[in-house]
Amino acid sequence: MARLEVKDLHVSVTDEDKGVDKEILTGVNLVMNTGEIHAIMGPNGTGKSTLSQAIMGNPAYKVTQGDILLNGESILGMPVDERARKGLFLAMQYPAEIAGVTNVEFMRAAINARRADDDQMPVMEFMKLLDEKQEILDMTDEMSERYLNEGFSGGEKKRNEILQLMMIQPNFAILDEIDSGLDIDALKVVSKGVNAMRGDNFGSLIITHYQRLLNYIVPDTVHVMMGGRIVQSGGPELAEKLEDEGYAGVRDELGLDVKLTDEI
Amino acid sequence: METKVEPEFQSALTTYTQDHAEPAWSLELRQKMLAQYPTLPLPRYEKIDYQKWDLLNATKPVTTTSNADLTDDLKIDFAASKNLLVEVGKSVMAAQLDPALAAQGVIFTDIFTAMRDYPELVEKYYMKTAVKADNNRLTAFHAAFMNGGAFLYVPKNVAIKDPIQAYYIQDSTRKQDFVPHVLVIAEEGSELTYHENLSTSGTESNLANIVVEVIAKDNAHVHFSAVDQLSGKTTTYLNRHAILATDATVDWAVGFMNDGNVVGDFSTDLRGKGSHTEVKVVAITTGKQVQGIDTKVTNYGQHTIGHILQHGVILEDSTLTFNGVGHIVKGARGSDAQQESRVLMLSTTARGDADPILLIDENDVTAGHAASVGRVDEGQMYYLMSRGISKKVAERLVIRGFLGSVITEIPSKSVRERLTATIERKLENGQKSESDS
Numbered sequence: 163m164a165r166l167e168v169k170d171l172h173v174s175v176t177d178e179d180k181g182v183d184k185e186i187l188t189g190v191n192l193v194m195n196t197g198e199i200h201a202i203m204g205p206n207g208t209g210k211s212t213l214s215q216a217i218m219g220n221p222a223y224k225v226t227q228g229d230i231l232l233n234g235e236s237i238l239g240m241p242v243d244e245r246a247r248k249g250l251f252l253a254m255q256y257p258a259e260i261a262g263v264t265n266v267e268f269m270r271a272a273i274n275a276r277r278a279d280d281d282q283m284p285v286m287e288f289m290k291l292l293d294e295k296q297e298i299l300d301m302t303d304e305m306s307e308r309y310l311n312e313g314f315s316g317g318e319k320k321r322n323e324i325l326q327l328m329m330i331q332p333n334f335a336i337l338d339e340i341d342s343g344l345d346i347d348a349l350k351v352v353s354k355g356v357n358a359m360r361g362d363n364f365g366s367l368i369i370t371h372y373q374r375l376l377n378y379i380v381p382d383t384v385h386v387m388m389g390g391r392i393v394q395s396g397g398p399e400l401a402e403k404l405e406d407e408g409y410a411g412v413r414d415e416l417g418l419d420v421k422l423t424d425e426i
Numbered sequence: 427m428e429t430k431v432e433p434e435f436q437s438a439l440t441t442y443t444q445d446h447a448e449p450a451w452s453l454e455l456r457q458k459m460l461a462q463y464p465t466l467p468l469p470r471y472e473k474i475d476y477q478k479w480d481l482l483n484a485t486k487p488v489t490t491t492s493n494a495d496l497t498d499d500l501k502i503d504f505a506a507s508k509n510l511l512v513e514v515g516k517s518v519m520a521a522q523l524d525p526a527l528a529a530q531g532v533i534f535t536d537i538f539t540a541m542r543d544y545p546e547l548v549e550k551y552y553m554k555t556a557v558k559a560d561n562n563r564l565t566a567f568h569a570a571f572m573n574g575g576a577f578l579y580v581p582k583n584v585a586i587k588d589p590i591q592a593y594y595i596q597d598s599t600r601k602q603d604f605v606p607h608v609l610v611i612a613e614e615g616s617e618l619t620y621h622e623n624l625s626t627s628g629t630e631s632n633l634a635n636i637v638v639e640v641i642a643k644d645n646a647h648v649h650f651s652a653v654d655q656l657s658g659k660t661t662t663y664l665n666r667h668a669i670l671a672t673d674a675t676v677d678w679a680v681g682f683m684n685d686g687n688v689v690g691d692f693s694t695d696l697r698g699k700g701s702h703t704e705v706k707v708v709a710i711t712t713g714k715q716v717q718g719i720d721t722k723v724t725n726y727g728q729h730t731i732g733h734i735l736q737h738g739v740i741l742e743d744s745t746l747t748f749n750g751v752g753h754i755v756k757g758a759r760g761s762d763a764q765q766e767s768r769v770l771m772l773s774t775t776a777r778g779d780a781d782p783i784l785l786i787d788e789n790d791v792t793a794g795h796a797a798s799v800g801r802v803d804e805g806q807m808y809y810l811m812s813r814g815i816s817k818k819v820a821e822r823l824v825i826r827g828f829l830g831s832v833i834t835e836i837p838s839k840s841v842r843e844r845l846t847a848t849i850e851r852k853l854e855n856g857q858k859s860e861s862d863s
Contacts, residue, residue: 218812246814258809262827271823272813309827326813 164233164249164333166217166365168192172227173209173216186212188390189228194383196333196365201376203401204387205409205422210369211255213387214336217367218252219245232334247276249333253323253340260310265322266292268310269329276330295328299355316343324355335359336367341375353378373405386412389420435460435484439570442487446538449545455552456570459559463566469691473747473779474718476689479661481564481633484571485601491517492597496627502593503840509534509590513606514627515597516574527586533579534590537607540577548577552609556639556667556695564663568605568635575606578620580646585617589838592621594636596656598628604660608638612646612674619649621838626657633661640668642676644698651679651836653845658685658713665691672698672727679835682709682717682738683848690719696730696761707736708832710849711744711776712856722751725761725791734765737832739825740776741856747778752793753785763793770802770828772821772856822853 173187186209194200204210216223217230219242229236237245260268269292274282292306299321311319320340327335337356341349356366356379368379376384376398384400385392388409393416394400404412413420439460443453468477492515502512504520509527512520513536523534533544540548553559559569576592596604604626612618624636634656642648648668656662662684668676676694694703703723711717723732736748752763767780782795802824810820829849836842 220808241811241817242808243811243814243816243820246812252812254809254812258803258806260806260810260824260827262830263823268810268813268823271815271819275814275816275819330813 163362164196164365166194166334167231168213168217168228169231170228171213171216171225171230173212174224174226175212175222183224185226186390187216190391192385192392194334194365194367197362198383199360199366199368199379199381200383200385201368201370201381201401202385202387202392203370203373203404206371208387209390210387211338214252214338214367214369217336218242218250243275246332251327251330251332251335253327253335253337255338255342257311257319257323259312259314261312263310265306265308265310269326272326272330291329295325298328298358299325300351301325317345317348320344320352321348324352328355328359331359331364333363334365334367336369338369339371340368341370341372349375350378373401376401388413388418393418435486438486442489442573445489446541448538448541449549451545451549452541455559456572459566459569462560463563463570466560466563466566469562469564471689471691471718471720472749472781472783474689474720474749476687476716476718479687479689481635481661481663482567483633484567485603487571487573488515488600488602491515493599494519496595496597496599497593499627500593500595500623500625506840507591508588509586511536511576511592512595513574513576513593514595515602515604524588527584530584531581532584532586533577535577537572537575537577537609544577544579547579548609551611551639551641552607553637553639556641556669557637557665564635565637565665568607568637571603571605571635572607573603573605575608578608578610578618580612580616580618582613583615584613586619589619589621591838593623593625596624596626596632596634596660598626598630598632598657598659600628601630602632604632604634604636606636610638610640610648610650612640612642612648614643615645616643617647621651621836621841623841624652624654624656626655626660629657629659631659634663636662636664638666640666640676642668642670642674644672644674646671646674648676650676653681653836653841653848654684654688655848656684656686656688658715660684660686662686662688663691664688667691667693667695668703669695670698670701670703673700674698675702677703677835678705678707679832680707681832681845681848682707682719683845683852684717685713685715687715688717690717692719692721694723694732696723696725696727696732699727700729701727702731703733705732705734706832706835707748708829709736709738709746709748710741710852710856711738711746712741712852714743716745718747720749720751722753723763725754725758725763727761728758729760730758731762732764734767736767736780737829738769738778739772739829739853740769740778741772741853742859743773743775745777748780749783750781750795750797751783751785752795754788754791754793756787758788759790761788761791763791764795766796768797768828769799770825771799772802818857821857822850825849825853
């Protein structure tokens with residue numbers, strides 16, 4: 163079993179225009195183990211994506227206080243590639259496009275980066291694994307032969323993120339708004355992929371605005387984030403309650419002094 | 427740059443010319459250019475400062491042959507190609523042409539054989555139209571000291587399916603200038619794919635002065651690709667020049683993978699109406715070397731199209747300059763000149779330039795340019811590294827993609843693989859000296 167802990171995490175980003183640091187996360191606490199699916203819900207601008215980027219190690223996000231531990235070891239000093247090899251994965255909201263590098267090449271490089279030089283995955287084994295995962299996601303060889311995300315539609319990019327997830331098989335996957343821009347059929351396919359990963363060696367942190375995704379990927383725990391920290395946690399029923407009452411309802415119930423971005 | 431003409435060169439050249447049984451016009455041209463070159467001006471290229479390089483300190487022509495085993499490193503598959511020429515220095519190691527093509531009148535042979543067997547045909551074009559012998563000091567030097575190369579002639583309406591491959595290997599096991607000349611004539615309606623490899627064997631310091639002329643007649647289609655890998659001890663002037671008649675096309679794909687100092691002059695003259703060129707250049711510079719590449723397309727004819735795409739990567743303390751010159755002359759109505767030059771710098775001590783130069787003397791045209799000197803895209807790096815790929819491998823993947831536009835244009839799979847391997851090797855070597863931060 164692997165364990166990911168976020169302790170009193172404070173994160174700032176630099177406002178490029180004003181040149182000043184702005185604190186986005188104001189003390190996040192979270193513990194999750196493999197075998198568990200957690201969902202983080204919250205209104206726009208509350209720091210959900212910041213949390214995912216900070217865990218993964220995006221250099222643009224500065225941790226000013228607190229810690230992130232993987233199996234008891236702090237990962238704050240590790241560059242992003244090392245965190246990935248330790249078992250973290252982030253399915254990105256806006257995956258980069260890279261011309262000249264095919265998906266297949268990229269996935270092989272990613273898998274082999276986790277293996278010793280004298281133990282690289284044989285091509286046949288890789289292709290077999292790829293076929294198997296592509297089938298679950300209704301993807302074709304043609305997509306895998308294309309350049310990495312280049313010319314992919316929004317839905318194709320999301321599906322491609324899940325394909326990478328299934329090929330790499332990390333301990334923890336953070337899915338950052340994997341449902342945004344997906345129609346219901348694509349949503350089902352993506353969910354099918356994530357559900358296929360479920361098991362004792364896999365944990366996932368799902369970031370979403372909408373309860374809809376959680377009908378397909380049923381979480382064990384739901385967290386509500388507001389004002390840069392987690393304000394409430396509960397079971398799947400918490401997501402349904404949010405759907406009924408909105409974020410303003412939870413805020414008022416908890417007596418929080420938080421302004422919601424989209425509030426009129 | 428020192429220029430010297432000694433009387434002994436005159437007799438040495440005469441002996442050299444007789445040794446190859448060159449026609450009288452060749453000796454005459456050599457002697458004339460030998461006398462003239464010290465007085466001619468050096469060509470000028472924006473931001474390429476090569477004037478002090480050792481490009482004119484000629485060695486006396488060598489008449490002895492080179493060793494055949496100098497081709498070993500290249501692992502050339504002699505059986506795989508029907509149309510193949512392999513030269514080490516001035517010595518021909520292999521020359522083969524599909525008999526079916528020879529029967530149609532195609533000529534593909536080393537330059538000395540061509541001068542002997544087809545003196546009039548060679549004389550008609552040799553340093554007369556695309557690159558004129560007295561154009562500048564370096565072209566005249568070339569005309570005087572030319573010591574190898576090839577002649578490719580494709581008759582009217584003959585289309586060659588299989589690529590024509592040539593290897594020109596500089597013999598630097600001894601002091602000897604490397605001055606090959608390649609002359610390609612594509613007659614009306616002909617079609618050909620030609621690929622050349624330049625490389626060095628041996629560790630002597632030598633100069634190279636290389637001229638390639640491509641003459642594309644009406645409606646001829648030429649696909650020209652090259653991988654240049656001259657050694658770090660070679661100082662090079664490399665001139666490739668095409669001249670196009672009506673509705674002709676010439677596509678260039680050139681990989682500038684040399685290890686030494688190189689000034690490259692690529693020119694394409696769109697003389698005929700409706701002629702079209704696509705010029706693709708990729709370059710990697712490493713160590714302390716300087717590579718300056720001046721790529722020029724001139725639209726003379728109406729409705730001509732000239733596109734330049736140059737991508738380069740600079741490592742360590744090296745310098746790479748890309749000039750992209752698009753010149754539309756008065757009267758070239760309906761023409762199009764576009765160019766893109768991009769340079770990636772992987773080190774803080776590298777120097778790079780991407781200069782777009784558009785000279786437009788006609789109103790009814792379209793023209794555009796894009797140029798940038800930058801670092802590897804952080805977003806791409808973050809994405810690749812977030813999948814566990816190390817910084818150096820991620821960097822190489824991004825760069826390979828960045829240079830991919832030219833690699834895909836190379837006709838032979840084995841050459842593509844060798845170019846990819848060369849790129850990997852140059853990047854890995856260059857990265858070794860970069861910090862891990």
